[in-house]
Amino acid sequence: MSSGNTAVMPWRPSGKRRSLASPGMRTAAQRGHEVRRLRDMLRAAVQGGRYPDGQLPGEAELMAAHRASRATVREALSLLRAEGLIERVQGIGTHAVVRPADERLVEAHGVIRPDQHSLLNRRTRPRLLDRSEIAAPAVVADRLGVPAGTPCLRLEYVALHQEEPVWLATNYALFPEAARLRDCPFVTDWYALMADAGVEFGQSEFIIGAEPADPLVAAVLGIAPGAPVLVTEQTIADPAGRLFDLAFIHTRADRFRFVSRGTRVPGREA
Amino acid sequence: MSSGNTAVMPWRPSGKRRSLASPGMRTAAQRGHEVRRLRDMLRAAVQGGRYPDGQLPGEAELMAAHRASRATVREALSLLRAEGLIERVQGIGTHAVVRPADERLVEAHGVIRPDQHSLLNRRTRPRLLDRSEIAAPAVVADRLGVPAGTPCLRLEYVALHQEEPVWLATNYALFPEAARLRDCPFVTDWYALMADAGVEFGQSEFIIGAEPADPLVAAVLGIAPGAPVLVTEQTIADPAGRLFDLAFIHTRADRFRFVSRGTRVPGREA
Incomplete structure (x- = not known):
């Protein structure tokens, strides 16, 4: 690849060039x-x-x-x-085999209306695994800033696109939002549920990591153990900044990628 | 976990509650x-x-x-x-064992000055694997919008933090930026190199996915094959919007996570 063949590399190599061996x-x-x-x-x-x-x-x-x-x-x-x-x-x-959906992070945050073709625009349907009231476990309570044991709704589902699992999400939502999320039909996606339930939010935060699917996640997502998965920890705050939802989301990396853009503000030193 | 023990769940279960079995x-x-x-x-x-x-x-x-x-x-x-x-x-x-660095995406894009404690604030040093001029391979040329074979600089390095590999990046940069990136000492991180080389940019785009480390990536990053890796495809445009750099970046998921925030604009329907 770095052969130095001048027939196909018609410029003069720089003095600082560090070639691979022939x-x-x-x-x-x-x-x-x-x-x-x-x-x-x-x-x-x-x-x-x-x-x-x-x-x-x-x-x-x-x-x-x-x-x-x-x-x-x-x-x-x-x-x-x-x-x-x-x-x-x-x-x-x-x-x-398949082309992953490339979804803009701003759409994944739900802060703008998703593009018509976005997976996040009511194009998935949930297979509900759990929607029950529990006492917030220590880690969840700590992350949401409430005492351990505070009542919360655990809403867990697999997002299906064309009948195929794409992500698995476990949400822990505090009241009063939890009551509306509990009682509203969950038809397409999470943001549609929030909108249908009349739940307003102000900010969303993702912490994005990766994991090889363990046998438990693999079984739910219908993939092989060890297959690549994006893990997202999401918190959602109401318009006043109070956190009311924590979610752990496991997304098939062969079906989904995040797209993020950063634009430099002229005159502002980076 | 959903035991219904009223001693620790002091609210009345809703009629719609769906409990796990006892x-x-x-x-x-x-x-x-x-x-x-x-x-x-x-x-x-x-x-x-x-x-x-x-x-x-x-x-x-x-x-x-x-x-x-x-x-x-x-x-x-x-x-x-x-x-x-x-x-x-x-x-x-x-x-x-270790806590991963949680880095804000805006800092990873280089569009704002990174936090003092950020890994991205001149706190890594590169182990250079390659800095040579090559003819742009078809995929790179296509992505950057230039004819295949256009001269470019391949700059490949492992980012070390405390002497430990964190990510592996292969950049393909077009001229004239390539000449400055080729001739400038590469001391800490990519954005510091761009700044030191006097290379201005206007926008950065990431496509973020995940992979299990194959044996080749694992060897370079010093991790076990199969360990989780974040894969980022980055393009960088100059202030006029012309793409001049494409990078493939493999980042250890046990050492690094991306943080992204979305804020809802009041009055703008999501």
Whole structure:
């Protein structure tokens, strides 16, 4: 990939250039880096829907486009297959299994009306696992700033999109909001439920991490144990800033990604 | 957990309450849900640094605080141990292994000056893996909106914090920015490099997903294959909106979480 072939690299290498060794002298570590870089690029293309109909180019084309050896291309494809992102069908070729929904964080926070095509715009339906009143466990109470044992509603559901589980959420909501969330039909998504129940909110906070699905989460989401999952801890505050909901959300990483944008304010030093 | 014990649940259950079966009648699935919920709460407490000195309460205290059986507490702790988040030391108890850095997304985008304590405030140093000029591979060129083969700088590094790898980033930068990024000393973090190199930017976009570390990423980050990793695809635009950088970033989920806040604009319907 960094071959120094001037026929395809028509500019003068800088004096500070640090080349990889020539192809014949690649170490195992360098080969590993090449496979990893190619895998990153192909994953971005597959997940970003950049191949028409999800059909990946053939090996020869990938080798040319990425100046990679056949072995490197095959190893990168094999990693994507192991992730479940692509499938190879004999005689037809390699194609993307599914493209994840890329959802803007502002929409996920519910603070703007989601785009018409967003999964978050009433396009999921809940499979309810639990909607019962409990005494807030210590951790929940501590996070929401109330005494342990304060009554709360535990509302737990799997969000289905086209009958397929996408995320699993356990909400712990305080009263008085809890009463409205308990008594209102839960038809599509959480923000629709809040709106239908007349529950106003002012701010949402996410803490976003990742986990390999343990057997319990895997069983609920219908994925293999070890499959990648985004874990989001959400708190929701009312317009006055009082926290009234804490949620733990496990989202299939093969079906969902968060999109976030930051814009620099001119004249404000970063 | 939903025992209906009025001594600790001093409000009247609603008519719509849907209780779990009583403890003696729990199905395996219900037991699984209880373990998972407790694990979610304990993970939030451990990662959020809510236990003084990272020391977890003993089993009896956890049982009481969460109204859980000993078996449920033990299974939840065992899942956290399997994730590498807690350790048990004979005779001392169970403690958090490490608390991840929770970094605000706006700081991660580099659009505001990071908090003094932020990992992103010149508190990492790079171990450079590559800084060489290459012809932009097809996927990179397509994403940046330039012809395949356009010269670019590949700048790849591991971000170290206290000598420990936290993330691995591969940047593909176009010229003219690439020349300045190539020739400037890379001392702490990416945004410091951009500032030192005099590279102005206007917007940053992240697409955030998750992956289990494959053996290649695991080797570079010093973690076990299968360990959870946040994958971020970043594009950076100049003040005029022209994209000049694409990066693939693999971040240890046991060391780093993203924090995002959304505030509802009053009078603007969500």
